[in-house]
Amino acid sequence: MTIQTTIGKTYAVTSAAECTVTTPEGILIATCPAGEQTLFVAPTTEIEISDDAALVTESFKGAPAGSAAAGGLNNRQVAAVSDIVENHLNDTITEPHTTATGTDNANFKWCQFAPTRVLPGTVVAVSMPCRRTASAQMTANPVYLSVFQLNAGGEYEHVATSENAVVQAIGQTSRWTFRKLQLTGRTTRLCPVPDTATKWTDKLVLGGRVTPVSGEDSKITPISGSGAYVAEAVLEYAHQEPKYATAPAVESHVSDTAVHITEEERTTWNNKADASALSGKVNTATFNSHTGNSTVHVTAEERTAWNAKQDSIVDENGMATFFRCAIYNESYSLFAVLTGEAVWQNKSSGTFCLRGDDAYSMGVTLSVGRSNGESARIIKQNQKAPLSPTDVPNREEGNTCWVKFRIDMTDAQYEEAASAGTLDATTLYVTSDGGKVYIGTHALN
Secondary structure (H helix, E strand, O other): OEEEOOOOOEEEEEEOOOEEEEOOOOOEEEEEOOOEEEEEEOOOOEEEEOOOOOEEEEOOOOOOOOOOOOOOOOHHHHHHHHHHOEEEEEEEEEEEEEOOOOOEEEEEEEEEEOHHHOOOEEEEEEEEEOOOOOOOOOOOOOEEEEEEEEOOOOOEEEEEEOOOOEOOOOOOEEEEEEEEEEEOOOOEEEEEEOOOOOOOOOOOOEEEEEEEOOOOOOEEEEOOOOOOEEEOOEEEEEEEEEEOOOHHHHHHHHOOOOOOOOHHHHHHHHOOOOHHHHOOOOOHHHHHHHHOOOOOOOOHHHHHHHHHOOOOOEOOOOOEOOOOEEEEEOOEEEEOOOOOOOOOOOOOOOOOOOOOOOOOOOOOOEEEOOOOOOOEEEOOOOOOOOOOOOEEOOOOOOOOOOEEEOOOOOHHHHHHHHHHOOHHHOOEEEEEEOOEEEEEOOOOO
């Protein structure tokens, strides 16, 4: 079965039958004898237990391998204090792992280790013994160490570069430190680089100790000769040392009612509205102040009165259409419209005013009623079409079509008016068009 773990933490496995603890890649971590309990430190985020019936628990108190973790916390206690148990990384406690024991001197541009040569975990340093005989091909300048790993997609990706640079010395050991180098147990490559900005180069040369290898993915890239060698390197893995809270601290925390909540508090808080639900709300005092404001609101009586009033007679352009007339008596009435047809009738008054646009140009044809019920038209001055028998022509006063007669003056009056220049005081206007003669006391324009 597969168990999720935290790298560096200690776990106890208990099994009625003998079983093994391995990484997903098959690397053996521990063997648990039948009927016993074994402790192990998780090197990966997952481990495999060969016995599906085995019990696996996190251990908060160490015990020798193969013995019971007597005196440790029970599961209830573990759940209660898990948040206050601190795991820290102690770089002074390391577990070295050697890839191989070198038997030959070699110069190479980079080296590669098969998954069986490296372990998963956090590496704090990599050491490589330098070759024991002098070589002019070995890079003399300080070099950093760049690390690549094969990812799940089958490509090599850069995972870390050392914090320090090392000057190689014959017969000595070069040691590069890392702030955080996390290895997964897949194929790993080490390459010397001139600075931390450079991830990969084939221009530098490491001098090291190697041993022949076959049938695996380990190799070197030599300056000359075969590359079927594995380089000697020591990987220093950081060991996680659990740090435990003291019993008084645990008891103090468990009994602290201020930092914990009760079941009643949880129920009350879960029933409260989310902040997002209140973002568009106002408080009660503000709401009541608004609803009680009679100035900004209308009453039902006001609404009824306003709805009964006359609709606006002015449209959005400021123009009005009238639908009513003012009737003062049967002899006098006034009717005006902006659009549609205006119907006007007057029994006694012989005058009315019809005005068109601001230039007093009629621009319309007006139908007026006559005593015989037949309609007649007043024609605008620039009428071009022939007049009908019922048309009333509109001519300017002074036009040659008009003839003036005096019919109400004696000879003495005429002489007096002629002398005074007032002969137009009473004028009869006559005009003719189409064979008809029109006589009136006023010019018809």
